Amino acid sequence: MSLDPLIKFSHVEKVFPNKDGQPRQVLRDVNLSIQEKSIFGIIGHSGAGKSTLIRCINGIEKPTGGTVSFSGKLVNTLKSSKLRSLRQNIGMIFQQFNLMPSRTVFENIMLPIKYRHINRAEARQKVTRLLEMVGLPDKASAFPSELSGGQKQRVAIARALIDDPKVLLCDEATSALDPQTTQDILTLLKDLNHRLGITLIIVTHEMEVIENTCDFVAVLDHGKIIEQGNVYSVFVNPKEILTQRFIATTSRLELPxxxxxxxxxxxxxxxxxxxxxxxxxxxxxxxxxxxxxxxxxxxxxxxxxxxxxxxxxxxxxxxxxxxxxxxxxxxxxxxxxxxxxxxxxxxxxxx
Ligand SMILES: Nc1ncnc2c1ncn2[C@@H]1O[C@H](COP(=O)(O)OP(=O)(O)OP(=O)(O)O)[C@@H](O)[C@H]1O
Ligand SMILES: [Mg+2]
CATH class of the missing domain: 3.30.70.260 (ACT domain)
Structure with a gap:
C-alpha cells in the first residue's frame, strides 16, 4: 500500500522575469513526493533553486508551470485567505534566524499569533512548553542579542512551532552555526520529528547534514532534480557526478x-x-x-x-x-x- 504524499510537486517550473527582459528559469520540471512524518533533504550548490523550491510549498513563490499540492490540495491556485490557513500548517526557519531584535524571546515566539483571537493564558502556557521543548526554559525574557547563534535558532524553531504545523521548512538552518551547534540543532530537529511526527524539509549545501538527518534526499542542480531517493541507497550508489562529489565530502576513503x-x-x-x-x-x-x-x-x-x-x-x-x-x-x-x-x-x- 503506498500512501498519498503530504507534498507533491508535478512538473514544477519557475521562470523569473528579469529587468533586462531576459527571463530566468530557476526550476525545471521538478517532480517530488514527500511523505508525511519523513525527513526530506534537498541539496544543491548556491543558486541551484533550493529556496525557490521550498517557497513553492507555502505559496511564497508561485510556480509558472506544473502543480504543487499539500494534503491533496493545490497550493498554487489558493486565494489569500486559504493561503493563510495553509501557512499555519507550514513553519519555516532560516539561516539568519530572522528574530525581531527589539522583542524578547517570549514575544518573538508569540508573534505569529499576536493578532489572533486566542486565549492569552493558553498561549502563554504554550510558549513556556515550546521553550522547554527547544531547551531554553529560562530564556523567555532574554533579547536575541543576548543569545548565541544556536540559541537564536532554537527560538526560531519554537516560533515556527507555535501553530502546531505539520511541516517545518528548514532553509539552510544550520549554515551559520559551528559544527557542534549544527549537530545539536540537527539532533533537536530529529527529536521533534520523532516526538511530534512533524515532517521536516531540510535544505542544505552540506552532504553531512543530509547524512546525519534525512531519510530521503533530492539533489538539485541548476533547477533540476538530477537524483533522488532513500539516503542510504543514494549514498551507496550515487549515479550522478554531482551527487558523487557531494558524497565524497563526507568520506575519508580516498588514499591521497x-x-x-x-x-x-x-x-x-x-x-x-x-x-x-x-x-x-x-x-x-x-x-x-x-x-x-x-x-x-x-x-x-x-x-x-x-x-x-x-x-x-x-x-x-x-x-x-x-x-x-x-x-x-x-x-x-x-x-x-x-x-x-x-x-x-x-x-x-x-x-
Ligand atoms: N525574485 C527573484 N527574481 C529573480 N531571480 C531570482 C529571484 N529569486 C531567486 N532568483 C534567482 O534564482 C536562482 C535560484 O535562487 P535560490 O535562492 O532559489 O537558490 P538557492 O539554491 O537557495 O541558493 P543559496 O544556496 O545561495 O541560498 C538564483 O540565481 C537567484 O538569483
Ligand atoms: Mg537559498
Missing part, C-alpha cells in the same frame, strides 16, 4: 596520491591496492580474513571509513593485497562475486 607515491606503503608492482565499499549491510571485515585464510594472500587495511547510516554500515576499506599473482587474482575474483563494490586502484608511482 602523496601517500601512494611515498614509501609509507612500500607498494611493489605485484601488490594490488583495492577499495571495497558497502552496497548493502553485509559484514565486510570477515571477508578480509576469509580471503587471507583461503587464498593465502596478505590483506592489509590501509584506510578504513565505516559508519552507520539508517542502522546499516556505510563506507568501506582500502586494502593492499600481497602474495602470489595467481592467489591475488583468486582473491579478487572472490571479492568480485560478493555484494560489495570492488575497485582495484591504479597506483603507478609518479616519479
Amino acid at each position: 596520491q602523496e601517500i601512494i607515491d611515498s614509501d609509507l606503503l612500500n607498494l611493489t608492482g605485484k601488490q594490488k591496492l583495492v577499495k571495497i565499499t558497502y552496497l548493502n549491510g553485509k559484514a565486510m571485515v570477515p571477508l578480509i580474513s576469509f580471503i587471507s585464510r583461503n587464498f593465502n594472500v596478505d590483506a592489509n587495511i590501509v584506510v578504513g571509513d565505516i559508519k552507520i547510516l539508517q542502522q546499516k554500515p556505510l563506507g568501506g576499506l582500502v586494502i593492499v593485497l600481497d602474495g602470489l599473482e595467481s592467489d591475488i587474482k583468486k582473491a579478487l575474483d572472490y571479492l568480485g562475486k560478493q555484494e560489495i563494490r570492488l575497485e582495484v586502484q591504479n597506483y603507478d608511482k609518479r616519479n
Whole structure:
C-alpha cells in the first residue's frame, strides 16, 4: 500500500522575469513526493533553486508551470485567505534566524499569533512548553542579542512551532552555526520529528547534514532534480557526478596520491591496492580474513571509513593485497562475486 504524499510537486517550473527582459528559469520540471512524518533533504550548490523550491510549498513563490499540492490540495491556485490557513500548517526557519531584535524571546515566539483571537493564558502556557521543548526554559525574557547563534535558532524553531504545523521548512538552518551547534540543532530537529511526527524539509549545501538527518534526499542542480531517493541507497550508489562529489565530502576513503607515491606503503608492482565499499549491510571485515585464510594472500587495511547510516554500515576499506599473482587474482575474483563494490586502484608511482 503506498500512501498519498503530504507534498507533491508535478512538473514544477519557475521562470523569473528579469529587468533586462531576459527571463530566468530557476526550476525545471521538478517532480517530488514527500511523505508525511519523513525527513526530506534537498541539496544543491548556491543558486541551484533550493529556496525557490521550498517557497513553492507555502505559496511564497508561485510556480509558472506544473502543480504543487499539500494534503491533496493545490497550493498554487489558493486565494489569500486559504493561503493563510495553509501557512499555519507550514513553519519555516532560516539561516539568519530572522528574530525581531527589539522583542524578547517570549514575544518573538508569540508573534505569529499576536493578532489572533486566542486565549492569552493558553498561549502563554504554550510558549513556556515550546521553550522547554527547544531547551531554553529560562530564556523567555532574554533579547536575541543576548543569545548565541544556536540559541537564536532554537527560538526560531519554537516560533515556527507555535501553530502546531505539520511541516517545518528548514532553509539552510544550520549554515551559520559551528559544527557542534549544527549537530545539536540537527539532533533537536530529529527529536521533534520523532516526538511530534512533524515532517521536516531540510535544505542544505552540506552532504553531512543530509547524512546525519534525512531519510530521503533530492539533489538539485541548476533547477533540476538530477537524483533522488532513500539516503542510504543514494549514498551507496550515487549515479550522478554531482551527487558523487557531494558524497565524497563526507568520506575519508580516498588514499591521497602523496601517500601512494611515498614509501609509507612500500607498494611493489605485484601488490594490488583495492577499495571495497558497502552496497548493502553485509559484514565486510570477515571477508578480509576469509580471503587471507583461503587464498593465502596478505590483506592489509590501509584506510578504513565505516559508519552507520539508517542502522546499516556505510563506507568501506582500502586494502593492499600481497602474495602470489595467481592467489591475488583468486582473491579478487572472490571479492568480485560478493555484494560489495570492488575497485582495484591504479597506483603507478609518479616519479
Ligand atoms: N525574485 C527573484 N527574481 C529573480 N531571480 C531570482 C529571484 N529569486 C531567486 N532568483 C534567482 O534564482 C536562482 C535560484 O535562487 P535560490 O535562492 O532559489 O537558490 P538557492 O539554491 O537557495 O541558493 P543559496 O544556496 O545561495 O541560498 C538564483 O540565481 C537567484 O538569483
Ligand atoms: Mg537559498
